[in-house]
Amino acid sequence: GENVEQHPSTLSVQEGDSAVIKCTYSDSASNYFPWYKQELGKGPQLIIDIRSNVGEKKDQRIAVTLNKTAKHFSLHITETQPEDSAVYFCAASSGGFKTIFGAGTRLFVKA
Amino acid sequence: EAQVTQNPRYLITVTGKKLTVTCSQNMNHEYMSWYRQDPGLGLRQIYYSMNVEVTDKGDVPEGYKVSRKEKRNFPLILESPSPNQTSLYFCASSVQGLNTEAFFGQGTRLTVV
Numbered sequence: 001g002e003n004v005e006q007h008p009s010t011l012s013v014q015e016g017d018s019a020v021i022k023c024t025y026s027d028s029a030s031n032y033f034p035w036y037k038q039e040l041g042k043g044p045q046l047i048i049d050i051r052s053n054v055g056e057k058k059d060q061r062i063a064v065t066l067n068k069t070a071k072h073f074s075l076h077i078t079e080t081q082p083e084d085s086a087v088y089f090c091a092a093s094s095g096g097f098k099t100i101f102g103a104g105t106r107l108f109v110k111a
Numbered sequence: 112e113a114q115v116t117q118n119p120r121y122l123i124t125v126t127g128k129k130l131t132v133t134c135s136q137n138m139n140h141e142y143m144s145w146y147r148q149d150p151g152l153g154l155r156q157i158y159y160s161m162n163v164e165v166t167d168k169g170d171v172p173e174g175y176k177v178s179r180k181e182k183r184n185f186p187l188i189l190e191s192p193s194p195n196q197t198s199l200y201f202c203a204s205s206v207q208g209l210n211t212e213a214f215f216g217q218g219t220r221l222t223v224v
Contacts (some may be wrong), residue, residue: 006153031210034213036215041217042217042218043201043215043217044154046213049212091154093210098156098170101146101154103152103153104153
């Protein structure tokens with residue numbers, strides 16, 4: 001079945017450094033790739049998304065890139081801050097009613 | 112305030128005792144869904160609903176039931192809970208379900224002993 005692999009499972013960076021989380025999907029029909037941030041004790045919240053007709057999207061310190069040929073997409077956070085510490089989930093959807101999530105990346109930003 | 116509300120937030124129950132986790136959204140969304148979150152497995156979809164009286168199975172539906180009698184409510188029912196259903200559960204809603212942002216509830220942590 002469809003699958004989304006996410007790496008790394010844990011990431012620790014120094015405040016001000018960049019963080020990169022990578023995902024690979026298996027369903028070539030996938031055309032929507034959201035990223036969610038989950039803070040402790042809360043539900044996931046959308047931080048950025050990208051559609052298959054776009055290769056890159058940026059929103060302030062956050063950017064997402066998509067390589068459809070390789071079925072890879074990545075989240076880039078620049079100038080990390082302690083409040084960026086959270087669990088991040090990538091996901092892929094093919095326009096049906098199912099969204100497949102990655103296993104999550106726990107990001108620690110050390111002050 | 113636009114939100115998805117789940118109740119209860121925490122629940123400890125015994126094997127075999129029927130329970131219901133409620134979910135309500137105030138955004139008039141057609142699409143609602145239930146997920147369970149387990150360490151190392153991410154979010155796995157249990158059931159989803161495209162609109163009132165229309166529901167379908169997700170990836171891990173065994174042991175769960177749902178209903179959608181009203182647009183705003185989508186309860187998750189465990190008829191006979193077992194310890195392997197101990198998990199963190201999330202309800203989510205979105206405008207269509209087709210490539211749109213999902214709004215998640217705060218989560219329900221369920222322990223079955």
